Amino acid sequence: MNLRIPGPTPCPEEVLAAGAKQMMNHRGPEFAQILRRVTDGLNWVFGSSTDVLSFTTSGTGGLEVAIVNTLSPGDRVLSVSIGSFGDRIKSIAKTYGADVVSYALEWGEAADPAVVGKMLDDDASIKAVLVTHNETSTGVTNPLEAIAKEVRARDRLIIVDAVSSMSSIPCPVERWDLDVVVSGSQKGWMVPPGLAFVYMGERAWKANADAKMPRFYFDAAKARDSLEKLQNPWTPAMSIYYAMDKAFELIRAEGLEGVFTRHEAIASYTRQRVKGLGLKLVPVNEQFASNTVTAVWWPDGVDGKAISKRAREEHGIVLGGGQGKLDGKIFRVGHLGWVQQHEVAEALDIVEKLLAEATASA
Numbered sequence: 431m432n433l434r435i436p437g438p439t440p441c442p443e444e445v446l447a448a449g450a451k452q453m454m455n456h457r458g459p460e461f462a463q464i465l466r467r468v469t470d471g472l473n474w475v476f477g478s479s480t481d482v483l484s485f486t487t488s489g490t491g492g493l494e495v496a497i498v499n500t501l502s503p504g505d506r507v508l509s510v511s512i513g514s515f516g517d518r519i520k521s522i523a524k525t526y527g528a529d530v531v532s533y534a535l536e537w538g539e540a541a542d543p544a545v546v547g548k549m550l551d552d553d554a555s556i557k558a559v560l561v562t563h564n565e566t567s568t569g570v571t572n573p574l575e576a577i578a579k580e581v582r583a584r585d586r587l588i589i590v591d592a593v594s595s596m597s598s599i600p601c602p603v604e605r606w607d608l609d610v611v612v613s614g615s616q617k618g619w620m621v622p623p624g625l626a627f628v629y630m631g632e633r634a635w636k637a638n639a640d641a642k643m644p645r646f647y648f649d650a651a652k653a654r655d656s657l658e659k660l661q662n663p664w665t666p667a668m669s670i671y672y673a674m675d676k677a678f679e680l681i682r683a684e685g686l687e688g689v690f691t692r693h694e695a696i697a698s699y700t701r702q703r704v705k706g707l708g709l710k711l712v713p714v715n716e717q718f719a720s721n722t723v724t725a726v727w728w729p730d731g732v733d734g735k736a737i738s739k740r741a742r743e744e745h746g747i748v749l750g751g752g753q754g755k756l757d758g759k760i761f762r763v764g765h766l767g768w769v770q771q772h773e774v775a776e777a778l779d780i781v782e783k784l785l786a787e788a789t790a791s792a
């Protein structure tokens with residue numbers, strides 16, 4: 431099976447084997463060492479000098495952690511949404527009673543930092559900006575560093591969904607002066623789903639002291655206090671920590687720059703190949719095309735779902751589909767985490783063959 435969805439991503443055998451290890455006391459010294467090593471690894475990849483928290487949940491849970499630990503009902507927030515996941519963090523904020531102002535773009539577009547700055551200038555009551563770094567539904571990476579500068583200059587909080595970018599695309603949280611940044615284990619980290627990682631900087635902790643949104647399981651202060659004792663407040667998904675411990679050995683061996691460069695090279699290959707097939711990328715401006723997932727329009731008149739079905743059933747190639755309003759209109763090729771160029775090449779060879787057959791029989 432060639433799993434080319436943008437998460438969950440395939441995991442190296444040694445990572446899976448590590449995850450299959452026997453259970454241990456989650457409050458004992460052996461697990462404490464694992465938690466320390468994994469947290470050190472997270473700090474390194476996030477570029478954080480304070481401990482990144484981990485929660486037993488998926489990426490969406492991590493986004494919920496970010497919202498409920500920094501905001502109060504009635505707080506005005508600016509949602510910058512360029513796709514399905516931008517809409518999701520906005521929904522979480524709304525669900526917990528935030529007063530949301532929207533900067534919503536056409537799917538395929540990237541956000542304009544200057545517009546974010548202007549919207550903040552126009553409304554001094556906006557307390558925080560919610561933004562997706564890498565919008566997995568459209569294969570677009572926002573110019574996060576520039577957006578962060580606009581937010582910083584106006585002294586608001588910036589809360590970032592880096593679920594499908596962190597560990598694959600540079601996102602140094604302290605260098606870019608971000609406040610809250612979330613990622614999820616099943617993306618670029620080469621481990622199964624089950625853990626979300628949440629960085630909270632100094633301003634975020636200050637906001638936390640006054641944040642009134644309800645929380646219990648996802649209480650970041652409880653997680654931080656437990657981490658000081660090298661524990662989790664609750665029983666964690668231990669197998670994923672075991673796997674993560676092993677995955678960091680692989681990431682360290684390749685080096686972070688090496689990982690970023692590999693993602694860049696494979697993404698660039700994917701885009702060239704897709705365009706070579708005469709297909710159109712979903713990102714309107716290729717400058718913002720993602721290095722972790724490539725989203726592509728099916729040509730008019732082609733039954734894309736039927737092609738994806740044949741790719742899976744006849745060739746073992748699993749492509750990502752379109753989400754929400756893009757359902758049936760696009761396909762997505764995930765190239766994050768444990769991936770090599772030949773795997774993408776194999777998937778696109780099959781797309782080429784099946785498209786040719788579909789067009790010939792039309």
Ligand SMILES: Cc1ncc(COP(=O)(O)O)c(C=O)c1O
Pocket residue numbers: 436437488489490491515562564565566567591592593594614
């Ligand atoms: C950018 C982004 N945000 C959030 C999520 C949600 O993560 P999960 O499905 O792990 O809850 C995803 C998952 O695809 C994602 O790609």
